[in-house]
Amino acid sequence: MTSDTTEKHRNFDKQRDLPDEVRVENAMAGFIAEFGPRAQSWMNACVRCGLCAEACHFYLATGEEKYTPIHKIKPFEDAYALTHGPFSWLHGLLGRKPKLTIEELEEWEELIYDSCNMCGRCTLACPMGIDIASLVKDARRGMYAAGLLPDRLARIVRNAEKQHSPFGSPEDFRKTIKEIEKEYGIPLPLDKPKADVLMTITPEALENRHFGVASMARVLHHLGYDWTFCSDAFEATNFGYLSGNMELQGALTVRLIDKAREIGASMLIVPECGHAWGATRWEAAKWYGAPVDDIKIRHIVEVLADAVEDGKLECRPVGESATFHDPCQQIRRGGLEEKPRILMRALGMELREMDPHGLDAFCCGGGGGVLANERAGPLRLKAFELKKRAVEETGADHFVTSCNICEMTLGRDIEATGFGKQIESLIDLIGANMITDQPPLKAPGSGAKPKGVGKRAAGAKKAGKGRSAARRKPAAKK
Amino acid sequence: MTLLELLEGPLWIASASIFVAFAAFRLIVILFTGRREAEARPAGSPFLGALRTILGHFLPWRRLLGNGKAWFVTIAGYSFHIGLFVLLLFAAPHVEFIREKIVNLPWDPIPRWGFILSAQFAFAGLITLWLRRFVDPVVRLISRPDDHVAAGLTFIVMLTGCMALGEQSAFLRGLHLGLVELWLIYFPFSSLMHTFTWPFSRGFTGAMAGRRGTRA
Numbered sequence A: 001m002t003s004d005t006t007e008k009h010r011n012f013d014k015q016r017d018l019p020d021e022v023r024v025e026n027a028m029a030g031f032i033a034e035f036g037p038r039a040q041s042w043m044n045a046c047v048r049c050g051l052c053a054e055a056c057h058f059y060l061a062t063g064e065e066k067y068t069p070i071h072k073i074k075p076f077e078d079a080y081a082l083t084h085g086p087f088s089w090l091h092g093l094l095g096r097k098p099k100l101t102i103e104e105l106e107e108w109e110e111l112i113y114d115s116c117n118m119c120g121r122c123t124l125a126c127p128m129g130i131d132i133a134s135l136v137k138d139a140r141r142g143m144y145a146a147g148l149l150p151d152r153l154a155r156i157v158r159n160a161e162k163q164h165s166p167f168g169s170p171e172d173f174r175k176t177i178k179e180i181e182k183e184y185g186i187p188l189p190l191d192k193p194k195a196d197v198l199m200t201i202t203p204e205a206l207e208n209r210h211f212g213v214a215s216m217a218r219v220l221h222h223l224g225y226d227w228t229f230c231s232d233a234f235e236a237t238n239f240g241y242l243s244g245n246m247e248l249q250g251a252l253t254v255r256l257i258d259k260a261r262e263i264g265a266s267m268l269i270v271p272e273c274g275h276a277w278g279a280t281r282w283e284a285a286k287w288y289g290a291p292v293d294d295i296k297i298r299h300i301v302e303v304l305a306d307a308v309e310d311g312k313l314e315c316r317p318v319g320e321s322a323t324f325h326d327p328c329q330q331i332r333r334g335g336l337e338e339k340p341r342i343l344m345r346a347l348g349m350e351l352r353e354m355d356p357h358g359l360d361a362f363c364c365g366g367g368g369g370v371l372a373n374e375r376a377g378p379l380r381l382k383a384f385e386l387k388k389r390a391v392e393e394t395g396a397d398h399f400v401t402s403c404n405i406c407e408m409t410l411g412r413d414i415e416a417t418g419f420g421k422q423i424e425s426l427i428d429l430i431g432a433n434m435i436t437d438q439p440p441l442k443a444p445g446s447g448a449k450p451k452g453v454g455k456r457a458a459g460a461k462k463a464g465k466g467r468s469a470a471r472r473k474p475a476a477k478k
Numbered sequence B: 001m002t003l004l005e006l007l008e009g010p011l012w013i014a015s016a017s018i019f020v021a022f023a024a025f026r027l028i029v030i031l032f033t034g035r036r037e038a039e040a041r042p043a044g045s046p047f048l049g050a051l052r053t054i055l056g057h058f059l060p061w062r063r064l065l066g067n068g069k070a071w072f073v074t075i076a077g078y079s080f081h082i083g084l085f086v087l088l089l090f091a092a093p094h095v096e097f098i099r100e101k102i103v104n105l106p107w108d109p110i111p112r113w114g115f116i117l118s119a120q121f122a123f124a125g126l127i128t129l130w131l132r133r134f135v136d137p138v139v140r141l142i143s144r145p146d147d148h149v150a151a152g153l154t155f156i157v158m159l160t161g162c163m164a165l166g167e168q169s170a171f172l173r174g175l176h177l178g179l180v181e182l183w184l185i186y187f188p189f190s191s192l193m194h195t196f197t198w199p200f201s202r203g204f205t206g207a208m209a210g211r212r213g214t215r216a
């Protein structure tokens, strides 16, 4: 498998040495591999009204009609009718051959990977309710099988396959956890043979957000959970889900749930990640052929919001105004719309909603593997303009979210555009402002700043604006 | 047997049978073949979710209430579909034909002015939606040959229907009937099948969202 086959001037990448006919065959087989009544209904309902374009941030930001959501799966759609649709046998009898070609697949790679976050906003606009995000996911499965995906995403997938996580191996994980323990003076339970809660994590948190890991741990300690990280099942982000590598998607999900069962956990907590939530909470059942009923799969935002509602978690009021960026996979496609808002209220922040927000919010532009795909950077920045405008209009002091990928995407876009705001993590805010008996986190030594907190946006202008409430001293008990 | 008798007899039976058999076949394949995956423990009601999406998508999405294109598609779409259904089920010649060939409709046909009004709505909707396929860059890009054939065939069926309204000309009646039969044969293989697939498409999406405790 190489990425050396990639010629730099092309707008597509190719992996593996496969004859073109095999790529085309694999692509189609991959596309329809999971088709059932749901996908088939969607594939047989489009009336070509074009309204889906009016919802997609990539179309709205560029005005280019090629970013019309339904157009993103066109080659697959055409070929499906001829080869696998209800009348494929008739097309066969009439000698009509499948139209899918390698050139089309190469051309569409950009549309399938660079210009879709699988955010599901277009579904809301479609009069027929077609879930294009799911069909794009099917198309990615085909593209992955054809060896036609962005090189960087392919590399990350290989790392996830070979060494447990794109972050690194179980050994790297153990080392990092020990480092964070030392850095912040907080115990991080690791590899306990038995625990009631299995906590998972994102590569971004391990690489750049050590303060976030420490404050999340502090909240779990405060709530009195018997919890652990496991070095052979820590990775929550599912790059199989994002890339179209279904085998990997299944393996990563099963690894987490089997581990939770092995240690006798009754709960598996998904960290600040959106697609991890989709892959684990909503898609795990398909790998087991039955719903996962013995383990509660819960999102950290959900766990904390419920603790607030049960009176187990209180925060010192931060005050000030804040706006919240809704991560699509947690909110629109994940069912957690109210949870982060409960936490914002617990922080005593005046919530100034963006227009649009909640189920209708624009995606950050980086989800669905787009952030991992450098080629998509300029397009992503265009889409960021919509979000930037929405944030500016609120005039809020803080810009908060609850997904590491959104945070990373928005952080990079803020830096690239010089937007005078910084993006803050809701969980970090909770960790830093909760009222607790837990010892405060040790300030990281030798001048090092808390990682991932209070990252100053390059263009932040006013000292008062955009200051991170999580940077303040953690609150002691009242 | 005259050509008109042929069109009203065996060819009508054949085309109607093709329509029913192949449309049913397509729906059966859509709904009963392929993989059925196990679903996650629900956080909300899939049934209510499906119902909400099936009903909710009759109106434009709330974010598009200020969007001219959405209103254009909605108004033209309703104008065409309502006009067409009124013509199909209430026009005097249709009521008579359906009573004779299929089922004894319990309602009276609409008066001539009602026919003309419905036809105007149906034509206005169809023509503007079809024209949009040529002028709007997004819709031009995504329109398939099938979308044009379906619109064109529907258009001439409606046109010849209006021409044959007076019932003075056997030729016009035959022409209209022949085109209707062609339309019926084309229907199950084309995008016209959205007539039957929309509740399933919306319903599956709504059920998925309902299960997740969200809305679509």
Ligand code: SF4
Pocket: A055, A056, A057, A058, A068, A069, A072, A115, A116, A117, A118, A119, A120, A121, A122, A123, A132, A133, A136, A363
């Ligand atoms: S899922 Fe989101 S990014 Fe993808 S086409 Fe739809 S609106 Fe655009």
Ligand code: SF4
Pocket: A045, A046, A047, A048, A049, A050, A051, A052, A053, A069, A070, A125, A126, A127, A128, A129, A130, A132, B142
């Ligand atoms: S909005 Fe729905 S029906 Fe209209 S073109 Fe897009 S996918 Fe097709």
